[in-house]
Amino acid sequence: MPKQLTAEDARQSLRDHVATKGAEVRAKFGPQLGCAELNRLLEDRKFVRYPCTIAFDATPLLPEEFAYPKPLGQRPDDGFRICIHPHFETDLDAVPALVLYQLVAVNYGDFASPEDAEAFGAAALGLTREEYYQRLCQLADRVSPATAGAGNS
Secondary structure, X not given: OOOOOOHXXXXXXXXXXXXXXXXXXXXXXXXXXXXXXXXXXXXXXXXXXXXXXXEEOOOOOOOOOOEEEEEOOOXXXXXXXXXXXXXXXXXXXXXXXXXXXXXXXXXXXXXXXXHHHHHHHHHHHOOOHHHHHHHHHHHHHXXXXXXXXXXXX
């Protein structure tokens, strides 16, 4: 009798899938993923299922958020506007890491977890999941209300 798949099996399968996709992104657009490569990635429907644009706009962001994929309509096919905190408009090297994290939500919706986003972004950037997570934490700290006024830049 075949083994019953569990919810954990499904979670692990998605995590493996997004890590593989991240490695494919790195192979095609890397190893240095800058803004030019990121724009080409956003146009590639093999990796980004729905149309996406990037805007430096904090309006839809919660106080602790550095970015958010804002739906442009009722259906995913309507596209997304990836809103990035305006702080990063002067640090374009940080933008790919921020956007990669959001692309998992664009592609997989509520099925994706933060760990899936970390697995994808880490693989796309050639980092371990822990390295990528630490990088995101450093970037998030730069726009956090608790630390933004504490001299962090």
